[in-house]
Amino acid sequence: MVALVVLCSLATFAQRKDPKIIIRGVGGGGAPTPLASCPPEGCPPVGVDFTFTVNHNGGAPLFFNNASGQNWVSLTLTESGVPAQDVTCAQNLYLSCAVNAQEDGSVQIVLSGIKGLNPRNGILAGANFAIGFGCVNGNCWPGGLGVSGHAGSAPEPGTIALVVTGLGAIVSRRKRWKKDLTA
Numbered sequence: 001m002v003a004l005v006v007l008c009s010l011a012t013f014a015q016r017k018d019p020k021i022i023i024r025g026v027g028g029g030g031a032p033t034p035l036a037s038c039p040p041e042g043c044p045p046v047g048v049d050f051t052f053t054v055n056h057n058g059g060a061p062l063f064f065n066n067a068s069g070q071n072w073v074s075l076t077l078t079e080s081g082v083p084a085q086d087v088t089c090a091q092n093l094y095l096s097c098a099v100n101a102q103e104d105g106s107v108q109i110v111l112s113g114i115k116g117l118n119p120r121n122g123i124l125a126g127a128n129f130a131i132g133f134g135c136v137n138g139n140c141w142p143g144g145l146g147v148s149g150h151a152g153s154a155p156e157p158g159t160i161a162l163v164v165t166g167l168g169a170i171v172s173r174r175k176r177w178k179k180d181l182t183a
Contacts, residue, residue, distance in 0.1 A: 061132035074152035
């Protein structure tokens, strides 16, 4: 009986997460109804760096448009009002979402990875996306909390390594071909 009580307590503690951040694509892709389309006034355009304020303890999602002209292969959101251990993340645009505490007391929510077994494309140039702030077990995001966003548009290191390796092979073959011609 004691073991059962301990297990239930641990399960409750493990599931106790506070505010949830929800990042989804807008307009297609099976987004839930509140995220299916931009509001009548449209999705505000943002560049690679942008800031916003959490609305009314979560409430309705905030909508944006990637107007940077670049595909975003990662997105980092930084806030300093909710501890990292209390934040959960749900999203459908990247392969992973990590929540990391920083030395200065801020928290970074890092969305990264594209393609993979379940293809994720990141946030493409011109695409609309929504950021929602959900409550979990009655714990919500503080209204008025400032958040800064920074999108990464450079390919991931693995992609760069493949390109460099491929270029090296081409240069090597060309040198051998020239040597064969002069011989």
